[in-house]
Amino acid sequence: MSTNKSNASSRRDFLKKACGAGVGIASGVAGLDRAWAKAGKAADADPAAMPRRPFGKTGVQVPILGLGGSQNLMNRQLLLAQALKMGVSYWDTSDNYSGGRSEAGIGAYFAKRPEDREKVFLVTKTSSSSPRSMDASLRKSLERLKTDYVDLFFMHGLSRVEGEVDNAVREWVADAKADGRIRFFGFSTHRNMAACLSQAARLDWIDGIMMTYNYRLMNDSDMRQAVDDCAQAGIGLIAMKTQGPAFSFGGDEIMQRFVDRGMTKYQARLKAVWENPQIAGICSHMDNLAILKENVAAALDPSALSGRDRSVLAQYARRTASAYCTGCGDVCESLLDDAVPVADVMRCLMYAHRYNDYQMAREAMARLPSDIRQRLLRADYARAESQCPQRMAIGALMRRAAEEMG
Numbered sequence: 001m002s003t004n005k006s007n008a009s010s011r012r013d014f015l016k017k018a019c020g021a022g023v024g025i026a027s028g029v030a031g032l033d034r035a036w037a038k039a040g041k042a043a044d045a046d047p048a049a050m051p052r053r054p055f056g057k058t059g060v061q062v063p064i065l066g067l068g069g070s071q072n073l074m075n076r077q078l079l080l081a082q083a084l085k086m087g088v089s090y091w092d093t094s095d096n097y098s099g100g101r102s103e104a105g106i107g108a109y110f111a112k113r114p115e116d117r118e119k120v121f122l123v124t125k126t127s128s129s130s131p132r133s134m135d136a137s138l139r140k141s142l143e144r145l146k147t148d149y150v151d152l153f154f155m156h157g158l159s160r161v162e163g164e165v166d167n168a169v170r171e172w173v174a175d176a177k178a179d180g181r182i183r184f185f186g187f188s189t190h191r192n193m194a195a196c197l198s199q200a201a202r203l204d205w206i207d208g209i210m211m212t213y214n215y216r217l218m219n220d221s222d223m224r225q226a227v228d229d230c231a232q233a234g235i236g237l238i239a240m241k242t243q244g245p246a247f248s249f250g251g252d253e254i255m256q257r258f259v260d261r262g263m264t265k266y267q268a269r270l271k272a273v274w275e276n277p278q279i280a281g282i283c284s285h286m287d288n289l290a291i292l293k294e295n296v297a298a299a300l301d302p303s304a305l306s307g308r309d310r311s312v313l314a315q316y317a318r319r320t321a322s323a324y325c326t327g328c329g330d331v332c333e334s335l336l337d338d339a340v341p342v343a344d345v346m347r348c349l350m351y352a353h354r355y356n357d358y359q360m361a362r363e364a365m366a367r368l369p370s371d372i373r374q375r376l377l378r379a380d381y382a383r384a385e386s387q388c389p390q391r392m393a394i395g396a397l398m399r400r401a402a403e404e405m406g
Contacts, residue, residue, distance in 0.1 A: 042086065042297040049300060050087025053280045057234030058184055058207055060151075062121050064274055065299040066090030066238065067292075068285035070360060072098040073105025080109045082289060084116060086296045092210070092238075092283045093145075094125035094156055095137050096363070100144060107146035117147055123210075125156035125188060127367070129164060131172035138181060149180055152208055155187040159329065159343075161199035170205055184208055186235070191327035191343040193217070197226035201233040208236040210283060212327055214244035215272040215313040220326075231278040240283045242273045245354035246323035247397070257312050266291075267298035271305050272313055285355070322391045325350070332384035332394060340379045341368060342394060345401045352404065365405045376402035 052061040067083045069092050080091075093102045103124060110117050124145065126137035134155070142148060153176070158164055165187065173185045184207035189196040193211045200206045209230060217223050230237055243266060258268040273282055286292045305313075317324075329343030336342070345368070352361035365372065381395035388394060 042293050042300055045086055045296065045300055047085060047087035047089070050089075050296070051299060053277070054236075055184075055280045056208060056236030058236060060121070060184075062090050062236070062238075062281050063087055063299075064281045065270075065295055066092055066121075066123075066281050066283040068240070068283045069093035069102040069106065070097045070285055071287050072101040073103075074101050074108060076105065076287065077109055077112075079286070079289060079292065080106070081113075083286070083292060084119060086292070088292070088296065089119055090121045090123070090238075090281055090283070092123045094127075094154075095141050096127050096156075096367070098359075099363070103141055103144035107144045110146045121151045122147065123152040123154065124150050125154040127156050129155065129169075131168050134169070134172060135176075138176065142181065150182055152184045152186065153182040154185075154208075154210060158187045158189045158196055159191045161187070161196050161203075165200070165203070165206070173205065184236075186210070188240070190241070190347055191329045193327060194220070194222040194226040195330075197223075197230050197235075200235060201226070201229035204233075206233075206235055208238065208280075210238040210240055212241040213237075213239035213273060213279065214242045215269055216244040216317045216321075216324060217326060218272070218276065219314070227276070227278050236280045237278060238281050238283050239273050239279050242282050242284065243269050244317070244324060245350060246320040247349065247353055257309070261309075263298065263301075264294065267294060267301075268305065268309065268313065270295060270298045271301075272310065274299070275305060322393075324390060325392060326390060328389065332381075332388055335383040335387055336379050336381070338375050338379040339369075340375050340398065341372075342384070342398065344368060345372075345376065345398060348405060349397060349401050358405075362405050365401070373402045 050063045050065065052063050054060075055062045065088050067080075067088050067090065073080065073093070083089075083091075091106060093106055095103065097103070106122070122145065124141045126134050126141070128134045128137045138150075138153065141150070155165065155169075173182070176182045177185070186206050186208035187196070187200070188210040190212050193213070197209060197211060200209060213223070213227075227237065258265050263271075270282060270284070273279055284295055286295060325343060325346035327343050327346075329341065332342045333340065344364070348361045348364045351364060352358050355361075369375065376398045379398065381398065385392070385394050
């Protein structure tokens with residue numbers, strides 16, 4: 001999901017930093033006032049105004065902005081109602097989000113408003129990989145969601161397709177579609193995304209993919225080719241992690257350009273993804289009404305980024321590259337003397353330090369091998385660091401994860 005989770009205080013901090021760098025307090029405040037005024041108007045928007053795009057070859061159109069459900073939705077019933085009112089009708093969840101409380105929260109909403117079920121394009125995921133366990137996972141998800149079908153069912157967090165999405169899975173998918181429990185099928189991927197997309201494009205039965213995709217990754221030649229391959233194969237693509245947060249910030253003064261133009265840097269990053277018509281939509285983690293309104297305002301705003309805007313984003317990406325993991329785990333992990341899932345641990349750190357969600361981080365760490373802390377502490381990262389395309393301080397980050405969450 002998009003990492004547009006930063007709360008209101010972090011956005012105020014951004015403005016303070018920008019103004020402190022001498023970019024002009026009056027200009028910054030005026031720019032954000034314009035952005036927030038648009039967000040206020042977005043709350044009253046007709047849901048039909050939300051732009052929609054074809055989802056691959058399915059014949060279905062989905063809104064370009066979707067609600068990411070990696071949160072306790074039992075406590076956010078008003079958020080669900082407001083999202084649907086504003087046209088955010090793509091709802092994404094998973095069997096393991098918030099210990100099942102995400103699915104249960106959507107189910108509680110449908111139990112009170114059953115007429116809204118048909119208005120929602122409902123997506124859930126399974127952490128299982130065998131047909132038998134996938135079937136059990138789907139049954140449990142449907143019970144929680146208070147529905148007899150989901151529109152899209154994902155295998156969750158794949159790092160490769162070959163050997164995972166096989167003929168046994170294909171046969172199970174065909175049966176699940178035939179009995180009406182799922183309409184479409186695909187997978188999500190946080191790591192080795194380009195390879196996963198390219199492998200899926202060679203299959204003829206994958207309906208959709210959700211992948212990490214943002215202003216940092218979209219210019220990578222392998223990613224561009226993989227997205228092209230999927231588009232030609234008729235696979236619907238949903239972007240997540242679209243904010244591309246770094247572990248440590250720097251260069252926020254660069255992003256002041258967007259404030260001056262009356263948009264936030266968060267909105268600019270969303271727009272950068274939407275400019276690719278091959279992306280059907282963005283799945284964004286929006287855990288409060290302020291972020292929901294801000295993102296909807298960006299989706300409804302027809303203005304495009306300029307060439308200079310895109311150049312600014314690229315400049316910011318280069319400046320903060322060493323603080324962002326691009327998920328190419330096959331590169332660094334193959335050079336370690338111990339089996340450490342570096343890319344997965346990096347994602348846990350991101351949840352903790354950029355999402356400010358330690359619960360999500362610890363839940364993700366708990367799904368890794370039980371001896372992960374020992375592995376993280378004993379591994380030698382020198383060769384991996386020397387070959388990291390981003391030049392990340394992998395060893396220091398892995399040891400930090402071991403100390404904080406291991």
